[in-house]
Amino acid sequence: MSLNVYEIFYSIQGESSYAGSPCVFVRLAGCNLRCSYCDTRYAYGEGSPLDIAEIVRRVELYQWHLLEITGGEPLIQEETPELIWHLLERGYTVMLETNGSQDISRVDGRCIKIVDVKCPSSGEEKSNDLGNLSRLSEKDEIKFVIGDKEDYEYAKEIMKLMDPKTLKASPPHLSLVFNRLEPHVLADWILKDRLNARLHLQLHKFIWPPYYRTV
Numbered sequence: 187m188s189l190n191v192y193e194i195f196y197s198i199q200g201e202s203s204y205a206g207s208p209c210v211f212v213r214l215a216g217c218n219l220r221c222s223y224c225d226t227r228y229a230y231g232e233g234s235p236l237d238i239a240e241i242v243r244r245v246e247l248y249q250w251h252l253l254e255i256t257g258g259e260p261l262i263q264e265e266t267p268e269l270i271w272h273l274l275e276r277g278y279t280v281m282l283e284t285n286g287s288q289d290i291s292r293v294d295g296r297c298i299k300i301v302d303v304k305c306p307s308s309g310e311e312k313s314n315d316l317g318n319l320s321r322l323s324e325k326d327e328i329k330f331v332i333g334d335k336e337d338y339e340y341a342k343e344i345m346k347l348m349d350p351k352t353l354k355a356s357p358p359h360l361s362l363v364f365n366r367l368e369p370h371v372l373a374d375w376i377l378k379d380r381l382n383a384r385l386h387l388q389l390h391k392f393i394w395p396p397y398y399r400t401v
């Protein structure tokens with residue numbers, strides 16, 4: 187049983203509440219969406235088939251406890267939940283970054299899910315599986331990528347659908363479309379509305395040029 191892997195690498199986590207932490211990334215190949223601002227188009231292809239034992243072996247080489255499974259979209263591959271289970275069983279802290287179009291209930295509850303909700307400017311708003319809002323645990327995280335005011339208003343409407351307990355435990359991340367919206371503009375909107383959200387800058391894009399990839 188194998189998964190299509192684009193790359194495995196070690197870098198600084200740029201997103202989520204773990205931003206700033208060293209992290210091993212397993213980037214799976216392929217995505218079912220085509221967001222207007224996508225910065226990982228290189229991962230749309232098929233990648234290299236690797237079985238779970240080989241992925242675990244390569245991850246172990248980095249000798250680091252924090253992992254993220256990302257893409258592309260990891261959950262379009264049937265074996266991804268099994269890979270996550272194997273990594274959790276070995277004691278890793280495992281995060282899953284998913285685009286929000288796939289049912290997250292297939293994934294082990296110990297895994298920290300970072301779930302995107304696609305806003306209108308992505309062009310993929312209709313792909314959201316909003317059922318995921320009620321599948322979140324208190325340690326999972328929601329992320330909106332905001333490109334303009336319409337996206338911001340959309341995010342506020344979606345937040346109204348969330349369980350208040352989940353919202354309080356893990357306020358959503360509002361991230362920016364890089365070079366499209368200035369951070370201070372989004373900051374002003376959040377402050378003015380007293381919105382229970384976290385302004386999120388994609389840290390890795392400030393450390394390295396936006397399309398540089400560590401390997």
Ligand code: SF4
Pocket residue numbers: 217218219220221223224225226227257258259285
């Ligand atoms: S879901 Fe992620 S990888 Fe897929 S097109 Fe959108 S931004 Fe790119």
